[in-house]
Every structure is written in C-alpha cells, then in structure tokens.
Amino acid sequence: MSLVVAGCGAGDDGGSGSGEPRRGGTLSYAVNVEAASLDPASCGVQSFDRCAPIFGTLLRYDLDKKEFVGQMAESFSTTDGVSWTLKLRSGVKFSDGTPFDADAVVFNWDRVKDPATLSPALRVTQGMTWKATDPRTVTVTLDKPNYQLPWALVRGLSAIGSPTAIQKAGADVGNAPVGAGPFVLKKWTRNSQLELTRNPDYFETGLPYLDGLVVKVIGADDQRLNALRSGEIDVDWSLLTKDARAIEAEGGYDVYRVPLVGGTGLQFNENDAVVKDEGLRKAMLLAFDSAQINNAVYPGDAPVDAFLRPDAAERDDAMGRFPDKNLAEAQRLFDDYLARTGKSGETVTFTCYAGVPALEQVAQLIQSQMQQINGLTFKLNPVDGATLSQASSKREFQTIMGATLSQEMDRLYDVFHSEGALNVMSYANPKVDEALAVTRSSNDRNEVTTAYKTVVGEISKDGPLRTWRYQTGHLYVKKKVKGIVVAGTNSGASAYFQYAWLG
Secondary structure, X not given: OOEOOOOOOOOOOOOOOOOOOOOOXXXXXXXXXXXXXXXXXXXXXXXXXXXXXXXXXXEEEXXXXXXXXXXXXXXXXXXOOOEEEEEEOOOOEOOOOOEOOHHHHHXXXXXXXXXXXXXXXXXXXXXXXXXXXEOOEEEEEEOOOOOXXXXXXXXXXXXXXXXXXXXXXXXXXXXXXXXXXXXXXXXXXXXOEEEEEEOOOOOOOOOOXXXXXXXXXXXXXXXXXXXXXXXXXXXXXXXXXXXXXXXHHHOOEEEEEEEOEEEEEEEXXXXXOOOOOHHHHHHHXXXXXXXXXXXXXXXXXXXXXXXXXXXXXXXXXXXXXXXXOOXXXXXXXXXXXXHHHOOOOEEEEEXXXXXXXXXXXXXXXXXXXXXXXXXXXXXXXXXXXHHHHHHHHOOOOOEEEEEEEEOOOOHHHHHHOOXXXXXXXXXXXXXXXXXXXXXHHOOOHHHHHXXXXXXXXXXXXXXXXXXXXXXXXXXXXXXXXXXXXXXXXXXXXXEOHHHOEEO
C-alpha cells in the first residue's frame, strides 16, 4: 500500500442543495452533552463538534469516496506501514499569528505522549516516534506496521494547537483553545453553548462561509427536535431513528445518516474488586434485555444480539453472540458468586447520565433488570456528561454507561485491545489482541475482515460492553443550510462546518 492523501474542498462529500455559496450568518447546532475540555490533546478523541471547528483535523475521511483526504495536512504517505511522511501545507498560521508547522505538530504529539497530560490518545503513540525534518515535514516511524494509522490523524492525533498559546494557558489550556481551524473561540458558557466566530486567516481561500457557529447543549432529544422546528437551531444531532423518520415526513429538512460501529451500553470495569469476577458479570449479562429497552425508549429499533449489526461484513454468528436472557441461569451464577465470596448480597454501582431523559430512562430499566437477580442491588449514580467522561477515562467506576461509536472498525483496537488507548474496562482477551494485531499489520482486505470476525465474536461472547441498539448517527438539517460535509465521530454524526452556508 502506498497511501497518499491530498487536497480538500467543499464538494468532496456533496451537500444539501446547490447554487453559489453565500457568505455570512450564524449557524446554530445542538448536541446532547457538554465537552469536558477543549485541550487539543483530549478533544480530538472526545469532542469533535467543538474541536474540529477550532483546530481542524490533519486528515479527513471522505464518507462518500471512502478514502482519506488532506485537511490541515497536505498528505500522509507510506509504502510499508512502518515509515510514514506527514507533509503540511505552506503558509498556514494559528489564529494567534504563530506558524502551523512541523515543530508545532511535534510539540502537540509530545504532549499527547506525556502521561502527565492525561490524553485519551496516549496509547495511540506507543511504539511510535516522530521528528520534524523540515518546517513542513514530520517523519513517523512505528515499531510494527499499522496501515490503520491515518485514522489517528482524523481523531486522536488530529488536533494541533498553538504551542505558544498552550504554554501561555498552562493549567487553563482546556478553556483557552487556539488553533488554525476555520473558527476561533468567542465565548464558552458551560452546559449552555459554545460561540465561535470566523477565522479570517483560515488557509482555505474564501472559507468558512459562515460568520459564526454556535454549538448548543440541549440534553433532551425532544427538546432539541423542538428547537429545530421552532428555528432556535439549524442542525440537530441525534441517534434516534424514530425522530429521523418523523422529521423526514414533515418535510423542510435534510437527514444525513452515518451507520456506526458499536453503540452505547452497560460497560464493566474488569479491574474493579467486585466486577472483575467473571461469574458475576455473566449473571448480569444474562439479566440484560435490550428488547425491553428499545420497546420502551427507542420504538422500532431491533434488539441487539451481537456487537455488530446483522448485515455487517465483519460479523459471523458462528464466532459468538451476546448471551441470551436467562434469569434462572443468572440467579444460579449469582448465588454461586455469593457462595464463593461468603457474602449474603452484593451492591454494584452504575454511573450513568443525568439530564439526558432517554438515557435516564434506559438507566432505570437496566436497574430494574439487574435487580431481578435476588440479592443484587444495582445502584444508579447519575452525573453530567463531563463528569461521566472523566470517571470513564480515570477508570473510577464499577459499571458505567459507556460507548464505542465510530465510523471505522479500527476504533475496536482502541477500545478492546488489552493495551488500547480507550480500553477503560481493563478488558483482556488474547484472541482479541491477536486478531486486532492482524487488522493493523495486514494490507489484505479479506484477511483483515476475517480477523475482525474473530474480534466481534469474542467481544460478543464476553460482553465487556453490552449494547442495546445498533446505532446510526443522524444530522437533521434545515433546507436553508447548504454545503454540509458529513463526518462520522466517536459519538455519532457531525460535519465540517467550514463548508456550510445559509441559503
């Protein structure tokens, strides 16, 4: 494989409507949870919606062409999967006037690699070294082939901040982002909205078209949908297929869909003194009922019986599925757990979302399912999105409402490999590790697909993340909004808003 990505432009992924783009106006976009930080070492993984407008991304994955294209970088190339060359664009500057160059990339990646930064992308850098060889070139060397590395430049290592601004901000770096992206931060009112203004020095000539972008936090799905209908917002983020059907039937909107890998579910911390017990976890998995959850909260969505949707090329039911609900066997396993530990009962805490009504309802349903096991108390710990994210990244939970949502299969390496960057579960399965190694070292598509079948089968049988829905990311967009270039993210669907304009 010789991967070379280059170029970018508004027409790469199409967009709603046609005609000559108009300049001006402010677009309002609503999501369901607040970002924990705008530190580029963190938000490239966790907060694409706020991060990409400020920092851009080194690469972009074109969903229509199914290929990587250059964004802040001009190209990223390899011939062997081990030695890579990142070529930056000439003349790009951060919004503080300092150069966006190879030294800036090295500075940012060094921060990610420093454990003190607490970057969720830290382990992406393991076995990876880099150096600036000239002002526009960074050479990267891996200790083993990884043909999936470009994904890191779309997410974990994608955001490059001004070294000058980062050093000046110190401990406040998460609140004072300075990038070279299409927008600059004007004001951030936490748990309300992020206000961005056009970067007049953005490198793509004539972009962005918008004067401003506002990212609002509206936790309830119905409230976001009502805000779209009333004109308070122009674009609504959603994972609800029922709302997608409803808004399409109304007319006046475009609906963009990104089928996602994975989903949201009950996630176990296998390093916890209690939850590490395999018998206890299996008992809880046998009490889990995704059909009940979807019937109550997501009507019309099919129950989940394996980690990937039934039509996925990487799914093979002969390799494994989620355990079927069986309360009698769940009780037997739990009673065995009590006998082995000498306990008369057990309490397990579930850290879940507060302020997101649909997810609050899901948490209550899971609680009622788990407490059908006599002797098990399943205690809810509702917290806001930022607190939940921090608890997850610090592994400070027993069970949690966790998720893996992405446009690419390679995210499974980060989440389920024993040394994965986002393996907050401390999940370890040698078969999964071996198969995931193949997905990165091989450049044979059939071999990679076969390896993923093993991964999906094993994590379905083990259930370290027991999901309840096959999720699709949606954007509901008013017809007046043109030029939407869709992005798949770690939480659903989003867009590169520098290409958007108001008709």
